[in-house]
Amino acid sequence: GMDVSGGNHKHKAPWKRMSKEELDNQYSPSRWVVRLGAEEAMRTYSQIGDEVTKRARATRRSLLDVPYGAGEGEKLDIYLPEAVSEAMPFLVFFHGGYWQSGSKDTSAFMVNPLTAQGVAVVIVAYDIAPKGTLDQMVDQVTQSIVFVQKQYPGNQGIYLCGHSAGAHLAAMMLLADWTKHGVMPNLRGFFLLSGVYDLEPIMHTSENARLLPTLEDAQRNSPLWHLETARTQPGYPACSILVTVGQHDSPEFHRQSREFYQVPQAPTLCHGGWKASFEELHDMDHFEILWNLTQEDYVLTQIILKTIFQESR
Numbered sequence: 064g065m066d067v068s069g070g071n072h073k074h075k076a077p078w079k080r081m082s083k084e085e086l087d088n089q090y091s092p093s094r095w096v097v098r099l100g101a102e103e104a105m106r107t108y109s110q111i112g113d114e115v116t117k118r119a120r121a122t123r124r125s126l127l128d129v130p131y132g133a134g135e136g137e138k139l140d141i142y143l144p145e146a147v148s149e150a151m152p153f154l155v156f157f158h159g160g161y162w163q164s165g166s167k168d169t170s171a172f173m174v175n176p177l178t179a180q181g182v183a184v185v186i187v188a189y190d191i192a193p194k195g196t197l198d199q200m201v202d203q204v205t206q207s208i209v210f211v212q213k214q215y216p217g218n219q220g221i222y223l224c225g226h227s228a229g230a231h232l233a234a235m236m237l238l239a240d241w242t243k244h245g246v247m248p249n250l251r252g253f254f255l256l257s258g259v260y261d262l263e264p265i266m267h268t269s270e271n272a273r274l275l276p277t278l279e280d281a282q283r284n285s286p287l288w289h290l291e292t293a294r295t296q297p298g299y300p301a302c303s304i305l306v307t308v309g310q311h312d313s314p315e316f317h318r319q320s321r322e323f324y325q326v327p328q329a330p331t332l333c334h335g336g337w338k339a340s341f342e343e344l345h346d347m348d349h350f351e352i353l354w355n356l357t358q359e360d361y362v363l364t365q366i367i368l369k370t371i372f373q374e375s376r
């Protein structure tokens with residue numbers, strides 16, 4: 064039909080016309096994997112994550128289970144490049160798993176190619192549901208970034224990267240009020256991989272209903288709805304925001320990424336120095352994106368490295 068919202072696609076909400084069955088399908092990334100069955104894809108995902116993390120720990124200098132807060136689950140792993148200095152760039156990664164699965168211990172995908180180029184990589188654990196609520200996870204992620212900035216004040220930039228639910232948590236950091244934490248992290252870029260930025264449709268899917276008890280919880284935690292009104296804080300440096308989605312991700316995942324990519328182009332936000340870009344990753348499914356990040360010559364690994372070394376100061 065005609066777009067009466069003047070090109071503002073976020074008001075279309077096509078998911079509102081979907082049956083519960085269709086929503087469940089759209090928001091189950093494993094069902095859209097093309098080269099494996101859904102269950103096999105999930106098994107392979109944990110297997111590869113386990114192997115790459117073991118390899119990263121065996122071949123890289125690391126500081127494991129470093130506490131960034133007082134809670135038992137508030138730990139992170141730091142993987143260091145060969146030449147350690149005060150002035151390294153940092154990539155901080157938040158794993159996915161629909162806020163209810165996944166672990167830092169199986170998520171060291173990009174560690175080897177990035178540390179080989181001089182980037183320190185931090186893999187963050189947070190309290191997944193049911194132990195943690197979404198608000199607590201957002202708070203923990205905030206704390207983990209404050210910790211990295213305080214621990215490495217001479218860093219050459221902190222870049223946030225998240226996959227799926229982890230991309231949502233990373234995107235929430237565009238809304239964070241750092242003044243409460245007494246430190247302004249040197250954030251330079253965001254790499255958002257196959258994320259979810261409007262949580263309202265998730266409320267209506269079966270496996271995730273418990274995560275978001277009320278519409279208010281969903282809206283408060285939807286960066287798509289708040290980015291435009293988020294105050295750009297004085298002194299907040301220019302940031303690049305890369306939004307990516309796999310070609311084989313579901314139409315709803317594509318829609319979420321496209322809409323989120325459009326928000327920083329609002330005049331208030333691009334004047335604030337935010338530069339957004341969008342990549343649809345050719346022939347990739349939701350999980351292969353991460354598997355490929357173990358490869359130095361993969362297009363996304365190259366984009367990440369190029370961004371870090373262009374922007375670092």
Ligand SMILES: N[C@@H](CC(=O)c1ccccc1NC=O)C(=O)O
Binds near residue numbers: 090093094159165228
């Ligand atoms: N039950 C989900 C699992 C899932 O969504 C997922 C699993 C591992 C890593 C990321 C995921 N998605 C978003 O966080 C599925 O069927 O795909």
